[in-house]
Amino acid sequence: MPTKLTLIRLAERVARPLRLVGLGPLIDKAAGRMNTQLGSMDIEFEGFVIHCNQIGHVYYMRDLLEDEHDRYFRKLFSEAIPEGGTVLEGGAHIGVMTLFAGRSVGPTGRVYTFEPNPETLPILHQNIDANGYTNCATVIALGLAAEDNTLTFYLSGGGETSSLHDPGTATRSITINTIAADDWFPNDTRIDVVKLDIEGNEVAAVVGMKRLLLEADSNITVFAECNPEMLRRAGHTPQDLIDALNECNLTVRWIDDVECRIRAIDGEMLERGYVNLVCTRP
Numbered sequence: 001m002p003t004k005l006t007l008i009r010l011a012e013r014v015a016r017p018l019r020l021v022g023l024g025p026l027i028d029k030a031a032g033r034m035n036t037q038l039g040s041m042d043i044e045f046e047g048f049v050i051h052c053n054q055i056g057h058v059y060y061m062r063d064l065l066e067d068e069h070d071r072y073f074r075k076l077f078s079e080a081i082p083e084g085g086t087v088l089e090g091g092a093h094i095g096v097m098t099l100f101a102g103r104s105v106g107p108t109g110r111v112y113t114f115e116p117n118p119e120t121l122p123i124l125h126q127n128i129d130a131n132g133y134t135n136c137a138t139v140i141a142l143g144l145a146a147e148d149n150t151l152t153f154y155l156s157g158g159g160e161t162s163s164l165h166d167p168g169t170a171t172r173s174i175t176i177n178t179i180a181a182d183d184w185f186p187n188d189t190r191i192d193v194v195k196l197d198i199e200g201n202e203v204a205a206v207v208g209m210k211r212l213l214l215e216a217d218s219n220i221t222v223f224a225e226c227n228p229e230m231l232r233r234a235g236h237t238p239q240d241l242i243d244a245l246n247e248c249n250l251t252v253r254w255i256d257d258v259e260c261r262i263r264a265i266d267g268e269m270l271e272r273g274y275v276n277l278v279c280t281r282p
Contacts (some may be wrong), residue, residue: 004276006092010146013027013220014079014120017189017236018216021147024262027068027238029147032238035165039055039056039074040052040054041116043065043208045057045061045064045065045096045114046100047088047103047154048073048098048099048127049098049130049131050095050096050127050133051092051094051123051126051127051129051130052094052123054158055158056117056157056158056159056160056261057158058158058159059093059158060093060094060160061105061159062097064096064098069257069258070165070254070257072255072257072260073223073255074097074100076105076223076255076262076278077091077097077100077101077223078100078103078190079144080084080193081104081109081110081192082100082104082105082109082192082219082220083104083105083106083108083109084105084106084109085104085105085109085192085193086094086105086110086112086153086183086190086191086192086193087101087104087105087108087109087110087111087112087171087191087192087193087195088112088114088144088181088191088194088195088196088209088212088273089101089111089112089113089114089194089195090114090122090144090181090194090195090196090197090198090202090205090235091114091141091195091196091197091198091199091225092113092114092119092124093115093120093124093159093160093197094120094123094124094127094158094159095113095124095127096127097110097130097136097197097211098113098124098128098133099128099131099133099193099194101113101134101137101195102128102131102133102136102217103138105136106136107135107136109136110136110137110138111136111137111240111279112132112134112138112140112185113137113138113139113140114140114142114179115124115139115140115141115142116141116142116143116153116176116177116178117153117155117162117176117224118141118174119155119159119162120158120162121139121141123197124139124169125139127181127242140179140184140278142176142177142178142179142181142184143164143176143178143197143201144176144178144179144180144181144196144201144204144205144208145164145178145180145201145204146178146180146184146204146205146207146208147179147180147209147250148177148178148180148183149177149178150176150177150178151164151175151176151178152173152174152175153172153174153175153176154166154170154172154173154195155171155172155173155174156169156170157169157171157172162199163176163198163199163201163230163233164176164198164199165199165200165201165230165233165234166202166232166233167199167230168233179208180207180208180209181205181209182208182209182210182211182212183208183259185212187211189212190215190216190217191212191213191220192216192217192219192220192221192224193219193220193222193223194213194221194222194224195222195223195224196223196224196225197211197224197225198230199225199227199230199279200230200232200233200234201234202224202226202228202241203231203232203234203236203240203241203244203246204234206224206241206244206245206248207244210248213248213249213250214248215253216250217281218281220250220280220281221243221278221279221280222248222277222278222279223276223277223278224276224277225274225276225277226238226241226247226254226269226274226275226276226277227273227275228270228273229258229273229274234258235258238269238270241277242265242277245277245279246257249282250279250280250281250282251279251280251281251282252276252277252278252279253265253278254266254269254275254276254277254280255276255277255278256275256276257275257276262266262278
């Protein structure tokens with residue numbers, strides 16, 4: 001593992017007890033300098049090189065490197081994408097799953113990724129370019145929603161928890177433009193795989209792509225984050241998300257990343273809290 005990751009882990013262990021004794025402001029000041037000195041680095045990850053330009057990105061990549069649970073999700077996502085297919089991604093962050101999509105569709109496929117966060121867009125483009133997927137991946141600097149609108153967007157951390165709904169950890173807010181996927185894509189577009197990771201706005205995004213989902217071929221697969229807390233902040237529940245997907249003629253199941261299997265909706269899913277859903281034609 002890269003030396004910088006080791007240094008960051010050591011710094012975290014040192015910072016924790018200092019915060020407990022009231023030295024949080026001093027730690028935050030030092031963290032600003034660390035962000036400049038340690039935040040910029042390239043990390044090798046499952047055949048890709050992921051560039052990070054701040055500590056928040058490094059933390060995110062460290063979690064992916066150390067957490068085996070997400071590996072099963074990445075496997076399912078990659079296997080669902082046909083070569084030469086079309087992927088619609090909502091919420092790209094720094095582009096990790098965009099790269100997996102690009103590798104699966106190959107040179108004749110297309111990946112359309114919607115990412116409205118202006119702080120992560122430059123690094124997203126850089127990672128797409130550096131890994132050779134510029135020709136197949138298109139970045140759309142808009143948020144996915146039920147309709148075209150101008151809304152408040154809350155920025156937090158390294159960007160992975162930024163949202164149209166205040167996550168409670170926002171550092172500041174900006175204004176972004178949103179669009180319904182049905183309005184962006186032409187009527188004859190056929191989508192093979194959809195991935196939604198947009199921190200609570202999944203219900204609105206599904207409503208905004210209902211035509212695309214209903215017109216898709218029988219082998220379409222939709223992956224959607226189900227985060228009960230962020231759904232609640234958006235005024236929805238996990239059941240609202242399931243209902244919206246069912247209305248698009250999709251059968252909804254959830255990914256048990258502990259047992260590495262796909263399961264029918266049940267009480268244990270709700271007890272787990274955050275999970276990923278996988279949806280296919282009945």
